[in-house]
Amino acid sequence: MKAVRFHSYGGPEVLKIEEIDVPEPGPGQVRIAVRAAGVNPIDWKLRAGYMREMMPIPLPAGSGFDAAGVIDAVGDGVSGVSVGDAVFGKGHHTMAEYAILQEWALKPDGLSFEEAAGFAVAVETAARIIDQVGVKRGETLLVSGAAGGVGSAVIQLARAAGIRTIGTASEPKHAYLRSLGAIPTTYGPGLAGRVAALAPEGVQAALDIAGSGIIQELVAITGGDPSRVLSITDPTAPQHGVKTSFEPKDSTQALAGAAALFTAGSFTLPVERVFPLDRIAAAHELSAQGHVTGRLVITID
Numbered sequence: 001m002k003a004v005r006f007h008s009y010g011g012p013e014v015l016k017i018e019e020i021d022v023p024e025p026g027p028g029q030v031r032i033a034v035r036a037a038g039v040n041p042i043d044w045k046l047r048a049g050y051m052r053e054m055m056p057i058p059l060p061a062g063s064g065f066d067a068a069g070v071i072d073a074v075g076d077g078v079s080g081v082s083v084g085d086a087v088f089g090k091g092h093h094t095m096a097e098y099a100i101l102q103e104w105a106l107k108p109d110g111l112s113f114e115e116a117a118g119f120a121v122a123v124e125t126a127a128r129i130i131d132q133v134g135v136k137r138g139e140t141l142l143v144s145g146a147a148g149g150v151g152s153a154v155i156q157l158a159r160a161a162g163i164r165t166i167g168t169a170s171e172p173k174h175a176y177l178r179s180l181g182a183i184p185t186t187y188g189p190g191l192a193g194r195v196a197a198l199a200p201e202g203v204q205a206a207l208d209i210a211g212s213g214i215i216q217e218l219v220a221i222t223g224g225d226p227s228r229v230l231s232i233t234d235p236t237a238p239q240h241g242v243k244t245s246f247e248p249k250d251s252t253q254a255l256a257g258a259a260a261l262f263t264a265g266s267f268t269l270p271v272e273r274v275f276p277l278d279r280i281a282a283a284h285e286l287s288a289q290g291h292v293t294g295r296l297v298i299t300i301d
């Protein structure tokens with residue numbers, strides 16, 4: 001099968017499309033014929049070698065952590081799905097004609113393979129960090145970096161849980177944030193004042209998704225309590241008493257929940273751009289610029 005691979009860390013040019021063996025699903029796994037795979041910032045960070053201390057990977061390596069496609073083989077102990085089912089989920093090396101998924105949900109009929117491909121990493125991360133930051137129904141959550149994949153999922157999962165969100169993005173993306181259910185504001189100097197004007201009763205929790213070095217500002221905005229702030233990007237956060245979250249959790253329930261919300265008309269992760277597999281380097285470059293709205297995906301013919 002064709003698969004994206006890289007043999008050394010480096011720029012996008014190290015990404016190659018190679019012929020490799022089709023992987024076999026282990027116990028509790030399924031194999032899909034991939035129709036589309038999500039592009040996540042972790043993909044280019046791993047490829048560039050930025051994660052080699054935290055997440056060492058054997059080289060040559062594949063790329064991609066989420067995908068949507070049609071099940072073509074089922075491992076031992078798998079129940080509830082069978083060959084021919086359309087699913088989306090989390091796996092490894094999903095930028096390939098076939099990929100193994102560890103966690104999945106049935107793809108709703110009205111959800112395209114392209115959009116479904118971008119669900120898993122964003123939904124798993126969003127569900128985990130809403131839970132870990134400890135924000136409750138009726139409270140207000142500040143989302144720093146709200147217009148990308150994770151932020152878009154956070155806003156909608158929070159709304160479904162009765163949590164109000166204020167999300168930061170550049171001005172042209174404010175209508176997009178509003179469409180997902182957030183109150184938008186711009187990032188940059190003066191954030192505390194803008195948030196105070198939007199939420200005079202205060203903000204009970206904050207998520208640092210953008211990793212733009214504003215941990216202390218977020219602590220001040222949430223009333224000075226660092227336990228109400230969580231970062232998924234800033235390894236220096238603990239120096240300020242702020243939790244980080246880097247370990248994925250089992251996402252089976254969260255993926256099924258997002259599928260149900262999609263069917264109910266209250267969850268969507270718009271795809272900004274679709275690339276064919278052989279344009280993977282361009283997809284990494286665009287992701288690395290840091291201004292994607294919603295998701296980027298690659299498709300497999």
Ligand SMILES: NC(=O)c1ccc[n+]([C@@H]2O[C@H](COP(=O)([O-])OP(=O)(O)OC[C@H]3O[C@@H](n4cnc5c(N)ncnc54)[C@H](OP(=O)(O)O)[C@@H]3O)[C@@H](O)[C@H]2O)c1
Binds near residue numbers: 146150170209231290
């Ligand atoms: N720890 C974990 O478990 C975990 C899991 C998933 C992702 N992550 C990390 O979380 C980060 C976000 O992931 P993602 O998939 O959401 O990325 P993404 O889709 O690439 O996010 C892009 C968005 O970030 C916004 N942005 C850029 N600079 C900003 C700033 N200074 N303030 C506020 N927003 C800003 C952009 O909005 P504008 O265009 O308006 O600037 C853009 O819409 C990445 O660094 C990723 O590696 C961590």
